[in-house]
Amino acid sequence: MTRDQAPPVLLVHGFASSAEHNWRHPGWLDLLADCGRETIAIDLPGHGTAPKPANPVNPVNPAGYQTVEGHVAAAVEGREPVDAIGFSAGAHVLLRLAADQPGTFRCLALLGIGRGVLEPADPEPVVAALTGEPDPENVTGMVFRRLADGLGNDRAALIAFLRRPQRPLTPDDLARITARVLVVLGDQDPATPGDGLVAALPDARLVTLHGVDHFGTPADVRCMQAVLGFLGC
Numbered sequence: 747m748t749r750d751q752a753p754p755v756l757l758v759h760g761f762a763s764s765a766e767h768n769w770r771h772p773g774w775l776d777l778l779a780d781c782g783r784e785t786i787a788i789d790l791p792g793h794g795t796a797p798k799p800a801n802p803v804n805p806v807n808p809a810g811y812q813t814v815e816g817h818v819a820a821a822v823e824g825r826e827p828v829d830a831i832g833f834s835a836g837a838h839v840l841l842r843l844a845a846d847q848p849g850t851f852r853c854l855a856l857l858g859i860g861r862g863v864l865e866p867a868d869p870e871p872v873v874a875a876l877t878g879e880p881d882p883e884n885v886t887g888m889v890f891r892r893l894a895d896g897l898g899n900d901r902a903a904l905i906a907f908l909r910r911p912q913r914p915l916t917p918d919d920l921a922r923i924t925a926r927v928l929v930v931l932g933d934q935d936p937a938t939p940g941d942g943l944v945a946a947l948p949d950a951r952l953v954t955l956h957g958v959d960h961f962g963t964p965a966d967v968r969c970m971q972a973v974l975g976f977l978g979c
Contacts, residue, residue, distance in 0.1 A: 764793055765794060811910035827849060864916070953969075
């Protein structure tokens with residue numbers, strides 16, 4: 747397949763972030779444009795400029811966020827299969843969508859996810875950081891709090907997003923994924939190791955970034971090089 751024939755690239759950001767922050771600022775959109783790829787960078791519900799599902803009784807009802815995967819699928823409806831890049835929460839969403847709708851993706855680059863795919867993390871420490879007084883010992887939660895506030899995201903909407911009903915992914919779900927998958931994970935990321943995730947996918951490989959933590963992965967040049975090469979750029 748030539749670059750002119752290559753499909754669009756869907757980009758899905760991480761929790762408490764936005765498409766602008768995760769993909770435009772570090773240069774992903776420019777790099778993909780330089781290699782002739784059309785990009786579709788979306789904001790997840792409750793983030794950035796995306797809608798914040800609400801109802802008159804509970805304006806931040808977690809049940810309103812059950813259709814996150816549907817929101818992402820709608821962005822590429824009629825253009826499948828596409829390539830996609832997701833970071834952290836965005837990578838989890840892409841993985842779920844690829845399991846439920848295997849024909850949606852040709853290639854998936856998943857950044858900052860690993861063992862937590864089959865062992866979901868408790869969202870409450872991050873919820874505590876978003877709602878309570880600053881706690882310097884809750885390092886990850888405080889990073890998300892600063893990120894959310896710095897980008898102008900609504901904390902209550904983010905909490906509802908975190909607490910949305912989700913069915914746990916299973917090895918059988920991962921086995922249904924037909925896309926080629928690249929997992930990129932920093933060796934300082936709490937999501938390590940990534941070997942189990944890669945082994946559970948039919949066609950996947952792992953790139954480990956030495957000396958890189960979770961939040962540094964999307965801006966790391968080695969990550970960009972690995973993903974662009976994987977996508978044929």
